[in-house]
Each structure stands twice: as structure tokens, then as C-alpha cells.
Amino acid sequence: MGLSVGFKIAPGVRVRASSRGVRTSIGPRAARVHVGAGRTRISSGAGPVTVSTAIGGRRRATHPPSSGFSARTSAAGSPRGRQPTVAQLQAQARAAERAQQVADIADVERSLTMLHLTDFPQSARQVLQVLPVPDPASVESVRRELYRDATAGVSVWKRALRKQAKAWAAHQAPGETQRRHTGRVITTQLEQWHNDQRWQALQAHDPHTVIEAVDDAFADNASDSTCVDAGSDSVTGARYVTAVITYGGLDLVPEHRPDTTPGGKPTLRKRTKTDRNALYATALASTVVATAKEALAVATAATEARVLVVRPDGAGSVEPVYAGSLRRDVLAGRDWRSVDPLALVMSADNAEMVRKGSTREVVPMSMSADSAAWDIVNAWSRTYDS
Structure with missing residues (x-):
């Protein structure tokens, strides 16, 4: 059995010496290039799995070429068996890493803004x-x-x-x-x-049963959601269910956005403050719509979902940033792929969201007795007190 010794000479550069020769590994684990003794390879790893692929042609034959042999050339004009240089391999590794970063940010953006597309089964099936x-x-x-x-x-x-x-x-x-x-x-x-x-x-809209059933359904939500109240409005006769969502701040939105270079390669561009605030408002609205849909799917007799969104204020408390009532008849039968969630939540009954300045930043709402959030905050407080 041969002796093998490995050591790290710089960030992202590792050298291993064995009886077969010296071999160098360059780049992060997600896109690592291995050169030196043996064939040049590029590997990609995530978790316990690593995939390795050889680069370049097969090893050159030991016997001389027969008469009339002419080396085939690649599209770039170099012999097909020639291996790429270390600089080329480093560029490939950087390109692969950047492509992964672009894909990851695109996934985050989709997860933030497409929650309202989720379909929730009615309680009758469950x-x-x-x-x-x-x-x-x-x-x-x-x-x-x-x-x-x-x-x-x-x-x-x-x-x-x-x-x-x-x-x-x-x-x-x-x-x-x-x-x-x-x-x-x-x-x-x-x-x-x-x-x-x-x-x-549930069919009789019993408050205790509705609150328990809706709160159970909220248990696996991406944002912390709580059902705090259910009942009937003595003025309008509407049967409502009330939900409070604790949502994150602007740091939920990545500072960069996916884009392509003039040559068509994936890249990242810095978002403007206006772009980040617009995406944040849309993501918040998508969460509101998804929460209302899920609450109404469970509370089968409810005619509207009252939703309050709060977020941490950095001082150990929370601040309200949205309140509104989404009616069942407004949400029913929609083609959700063509719905703008922000426009929908702002057209809801008693909808309130404050956006300020030229960048349209979402800022805390007032908490006066006539604000849309006042009754919901009181219901939330009663729930926690009890």
C-alpha cells in the first residue's frame, strides 16, 4: 500500500503527494478541479455525495501513430487530447460556482413570491x-x-x-x-x-374548534402564523377567522438578483433599494394570500380571513406592517398564476400597508383605535393573556 500525504497551501488549493505522483486540487467543493498525476478531473460535491468527471481525451497511446496519421483538432484548433490549463480550469470552477449562486438566489426569490400559488385541500377531505x-x-x-x-x-x-x-x-x-x-x-x-x-x-363555526383546527394547519408554515380568533361579526354577519403572521424584515430579500451577461452567461446584479422594497412587499403579500387561503380551507364555514402581519422591530417587540380582510368569494375560482398578490391584498376590505419615500419602503402602521390593525392586535393580546 502506497503512502499518501495531503496538505493545504492556500485557500481553495490543496496538494496531495503519493507514490503515483503529486496532484493539486483547486477551487471550492462545489466545483473543484484536480490536476497533476493522472487525468485531469473536475468534481462537484454537496453533503456526503461527490461526483467526479474526467476532462480531456484519453491518454496518449504508447505506440507510434501509423502512416498517414494526422492529429484531430478541436473546434478551437488545438489538438483534441490537450488538457486545459490551470487558469482555464480555475475559470471553469468560478463559472460553475457563480452559476450555483445565481440558481440559489433564484430559488429564494421563487420561494418568497410564489406561496400564494399553493392549493390547500378543504377540511371535508381531511x-x-x-x-x-x-x-x-x-x-x-x-x-x-x-x-x-x-x-x-x-x-x-x-x-x-x-x-x-x-x-x-x-x-x-x-x-x-x-x-x-x-x-x-x-x-x-x-x-x-x-x-x-x-x-x-367546524360547520357551525364554533370558535374553539376553528381556532384549534386552523392553528394546527399553520404549524408547518414558512412564516410563524397563529390563529388568534374566530367568530361572527354582529354588524355585517360575516363569519371570520383571524390570523397573525410574524414576518421577517427586508433582509429576507437577497441584495442581488439573477441576470445574464451580454454573452448569455448567468450572473448577479446589485438590486436597487426600490427593487428590494418592491420584492419585499410582493413576498409579504404572497404570504398573506397563502395564509388566508389555508385558513378558509380549514374553517369551512368562515366567509373571510382577517390577517395581521407583524415583524420584529429590533427592540424586542413587534410592529404591524399589514392588516386586511380577504373574503372567500374574492379568493374563489381565481387563476392564481395571473394574480398580482400585492394588488390583491391591497384591494382587500380594510386593507392597510404604509409605504414611504421614493424607494417605497414598507414601514410600520399607526396603532390608533380606528386603524385596521387595532381589533386584530387586541384579539391577539387576549389570546396570549388567556
Whole structure:
């Protein structure tokens, strides 16, 4: 077995010496080039997986070319078997790394602005279900189980005791099988009854049931969302469900945006403050629409979703940045691929969002008693107090 020694000589540059020769690795793990002894290769790794690909042609044949041989050339005019230089490999690694950065930022942008495209199944598919009656276990399997338990710790040489246990298990098995089956049937019936009661409470818009069901649905949301209230408006008669979203600040939006060079290669461009604020407002609106859709999908009897968005203010508290009521009839039957989420949330009932200055920055709303957020903040406070 040959000896191999590796060491790092500079950031992104590693050298390994072995009995086969000296080999140098250049670049980050996502796009690393290996040159030196052996064939030149480029590898790409993420997590525990690494993929390695050889670059250039096969090794040159040891025998001389036959008469009339002429070296084929590549499109650039160099012999096909010639390996790229270290500078070329470094440029390829930088290009691969930049392409990955562009793709990552594009993914972040999509995840921020396309939440409103999500479809949420109605509660009828999740709650109103008929549970199957469990099948009884076989008498023989129960007999074997009883015999195994009765003979646990009994020596195989105590045949009389084991014979008695076998007879006892055979006698008990039919009754035990029936008893277990009856227990499972009763358990299933109780579970079915609870499901039916929960479904009826949702249809009746019972506040406690609605809040619990909607809050359970919010548990896996990207932004921290909480259902804080549900009920009926004594003035309008609307049945509402109220949600509070804790959203991040402007740092959610990447400072650069995906673009291409004049030659068509992927690159990144610095966003202007106006562009960042516009994308932030759209992302916030997309989250509002998705949250309202999910709340109304669970609260089947609700006619509107009241949504408040708050964000950390940097001083250990939060500040309101959006409030509005999105009605079920407005959200129903839309082609969401053609919907501007920001325009939709700003057209909602009692919608309020303050954008300031030439860059249209989203700033905190006022908290006067006549503001759109006042009632929702009070409901939120009552929930936390209780």
C-alpha cells in the first residue's frame, strides 16, 4: 500500500503527494478541479455525495501513430487530447460556482413570491372520513401469543407445564380474540364520533374548534402564523377567522438578483433599494394570500380571513406592517398564476400597508383605535393573556 500525504497551501488549493505522483486540487467543493498525476478531473460535491468527471481525451497511446496519421483538432484548433490549463480550469470552477449562486438566489426569490400559488385541500377531505371497521385477528395467532407468554421462562424440559399451557392457550384463544376485536371496534367508533363532532363544530363555526383546527394547519408554515380568533361579526354577519403572521424584515430579500451577461452567461446584479422594497412587499403579500387561503380551507364555514402581519422591530417587540380582510368569494375560482398578490391584498376590505419615500419602503402602521390593525392586535393580546 502506497503512502499518501495531503496538505493545504492556500485557500481553495490543496496538494496531495503519493507514490503515483503529486496532484493539486483547486477551487471550492462545489466545483473543484484536480490536476497533476493522472487525468485531469473536475468534481462537484454537496453533503456526503461527490461526483467526479474526467476532462480531456484519453491518454496518449504508447505506440507510434501509423502512416498517414494526422492529429484531430478541436473546434478551437488545438489538438483534441490537450488538457486545459490551470487558469482555464480555475475559470471553469468560478463559472460553475457563480452559476450555483445565481440558481440559489433564484430559488429564494421563487420561494418568497410564489406561496400564494399553493392549493390547500378543504377540511371535508381531511376531517369528514368514515373509518374502516378493523378485522378480527385470527384465533390461531392469538393462541400462539398466549402460549408464548405463558411459557416464557419455562424450561423446555418441563413438558407437563408446557402441555398445560398449550391446553390453556387453546381454551382461552377464542374468547380473547373476540374481546380484543370488540375493543378495537369500540375505539374506532369513538374516534369516528370525535371526527364527526369536530366536523359539525367546524360547520357551525364554533370558535374553539376553528381556532384549534386552523392553528394546527399553520404549524408547518414558512412564516410563524397563529390563529388568534374566530367568530361572527354582529354588524355585517360575516363569519371570520383571524390570523397573525410574524414576518421577517427586508433582509429576507437577497441584495442581488439573477441576470445574464451580454454573452448569455448567468450572473448577479446589485438590486436597487426600490427593487428590494418592491420584492419585499410582493413576498409579504404572497404570504398573506397563502395564509388566508389555508385558513378558509380549514374553517369551512368562515366567509373571510382577517390577517395581521407583524415583524420584529429590533427592540424586542413587534410592529404591524399589514392588516386586511380577504373574503372567500374574492379568493374563489381565481387563476392564481395571473394574480398580482400585492394588488390583491391591497384591494382587500380594510386593507392597510404604509409605504414611504421614493424607494417605497414598507414601514410600520399607526396603532390608533380606528386603524385596521387595532381589533386584530387586541384579539391577539387576549389570546396570549388567556
